[in-house]
Structures are given as C-alpha cells and as structure tokens.
Amino acid sequence: MTTHIGLLRAVNLGPHNRVAMKELCALLAKLGMHEPRSLLQSGNVVFGSVVKSTAQLESVLEAAVAKRLGVETDFFVRTAAEWQAIVAGNPFPKQAKDDPGHLVVMCLKDAPDAAAVTALQQAITGREVVRGGGRHAYFVYPDGMGRSKLTIKLIEKKLGTSGTARNWNTVLKLGALTSAP
Numbered sequence: 001m002t003t004h005i006g007l008l009r010a011v012n013l014g015p016h017n018r019v020a021m022k023e024l025c026a027l028l029a030k031l032g033m034h035e036p037r038s039l040l041q042s043g044n045v046v047f048g049s050v051v052k053s054t055a056q057l058e059s060v061l062e063a064a065v066a067k068r069l070g071v072e073t074d075f076f077v078r079t080a081a082e083w084q085a086i087v088a089g090n091p092f093p094k095q096a097k098d099d100p101g102h103l104v105v106m107c108l109k110d111a112p113d114a115a116a117v118t119a120l121q122q123a124i125t126g127r128e129v130v131r132g133g134g135r136h137a138y139f140v141y142p143d144g145m146g147r148s149k150l151t152i153k154l155i156e157k158k159l160g161t162s163g164t165a166r167n168w169n170t171v172l173k174l175g176a177l178t179s180a181p
Contacts, residue, residue, distance in 0.1 A: 001034055001048045001049070001050055002048065002049060002050075002051075002052050002079055002080070003046065003047070003048050003079065003080040003178045004046070004047055004048070004049055004054065004057060004077050004078065004079055004080070005044070005045070005046055005077070005078050005079075005080065005083050005174050005177075005178065006028075006044075006045045006046075006047065006057070006061060006075050006076070006077045007043060007044055007075070007076040007077075007107055007164050007166065008024075008042075008043030008044075008045075008065070008073050008074070008075060008164070009043070009073050009074040009075075009076065009162070009163075009164040021038035021043075021045075022038075023069060024036075024038065024043075024045060024065070024069070025037060025038055025045065027064060027065065027068055027069065028045060028047050028061070031060065031061075031064055032049070032050075033047035033048065033049050034047060034048030034049065035047065035048055037177065039170070039173055039174055039177060040170065042166075042170075043073075043164075044166070044170065044174055046174065046177040046178055052079075054077040054078060054079065054082075057075070057077045058074075058075045058076065058077050061075040061077070062074060062075050074109070074162055074164065076107040076108075076109070076163070076164050078107060078135075080175075080178035080179075083171075083174065083175050083178060084175060084178075086105060086133070086136055086171065087171060087172065087175050089133055090103075090105075090138060090168075091131045091133075091138055092129075092131070092138055092140055095140050095168075096168050099142070100167065100168035100169045100172075101167050101168070101169060102140060102141045102142055102144060102145075102167075103138070103139070103140055103141075103167065103168040104138070104139040104140075104141060104145070104165045104166065104167050104168070105136055105137070105138055105139075105165065105166055105168070105171050106136060106137045106138075106139060106155065106163040106164065106165040107135065107136050107163055107164055107165075107166075108135045108136055108137065108159065108161045108162070108163040109135070109161045109162050109163065110135065110160075110161040111134045111135045111161075112132060112137075112159040112160055112161055114132070116132075116158060116159050116160055117130070117131075117132035117137070117159070119158045120154075120155060120158035120159055123150075123154060123158055124150055125149050125150075126143065126148055126149055126150060127142045127143060128140060128141050128142070128148060128150045130150075130155075132159075137155075137159070137163070139155075139165070152165070
C-alpha cells in the first residue's frame with residue numbers, strides 16, 4: 001500500500017465544479033482507495049492505494065469524478081515520498097519561513113524541459129520568481145497572486161503542460177496528513 005496525495009484542479013472556486021469533499025472521499029473509498037481523507041474544500045485528498053502508478057491513478061480518478069460526480073477536472077497525484085521530496089527540494093527556504101502564503105508549488109502533468117522553464121522566467125514582468133523541478137514548479141508571488149500577471153494561463157502556455165497550485169501552508173499540511181493515522 002502506497003500513500004498518495006491527490007489534487008483536483010479548479011474545484012470549489014465559485015459556482016462551477018462544486019465537489020463536496022465528503023462525497024469525494026466516499027467515491028475514493030468505493031474505488032478501493034484506503035482511508036481517503038480531505039484537507040480544506042479546495043480538492044486535496046490523501047489516500048492509500050495498491051496502484052503505484054500516479055498516471056494510472058490520475059486517469060481512474062478523473063474518469064470516476066466525471067462519471068459519478070459530474071465534474072470534468074484534472075487530478076494531479078503524487079506519492080507521499082514524492083511529496084516529501086517536493087518539500088525537501090524547496091529552493092525558497094526564506095520565503096517558506098517568512099511568507100509561506102506567497103510561496104506556491106504547482107504540480108504539473110508533465111515535466112517541462114529547461115528551455116520551457118527559461119521561457120517562463122523570461123516572460124515574468126513583475127517581482128515573481130519561478131524555479132522548475134521535474135513535474136512541479138515553485139513560485140514566489142511577493143505581491144500576491146491576485147493582481148499578478150504571472151497567471152495559470154501564461155504558466156501553462158510557457159511550460160506546455162497543465163498544473164494546479166497550492167500555497168506552502170497547504171503543501172506542509174498535506175505532507176503532515178501522509179503520516180497521520
């Protein structure tokens with residue numbers, strides 16, 4: 001049994017793509033996931049599975065949520081070990097300590113190449129900073145995300161893949177859930 005973290009993209013933001021976390025956890029249990037539990041209402045789940053392939057889990061979960069809950073969205077699944085590596089590999093330890101709400105990790109469907117990350121860095125017009133790291137990227141939004149021109153649309157266009165982001169506080173809480181009973 002491997003512990004996984006699953007992130008749903010763009011759920012419970014306004015009236016569209018509403019997903020009750022209780023229903024989502026019940027669905028995961030019906031699919032054979034072990035002890036699914038959620039964090040917040042923004043589509044974060046931790047569960048155990050005998051299926052080790054995160055890509056396979058993403059496909060199964062996306063199809064099930066579409067069919068049974070009527071929500072078309074992407075899932076981004078990482079093992080607990082991958083999540084701990086994301087935490088340990090944070091290139092912005094000062095921001096993690098001093099301003100964790102403005103440090104964001106974006107999980108990506110595919111790992112962009114170095115040229116794509118460089119293109120994204122060159123497209124930044126504000127004070128934001130980005131560092132790539134395989135199937136995830138770290139972003140610092142010193143002035144907040146709300147008015148930033150470094151939007152998800154621009155990020156995905158430059159990186160050539162889709163993603164979903166969580167702030168550092170949420171990243172740490174999800175990591176803690178992977179070791180909770």
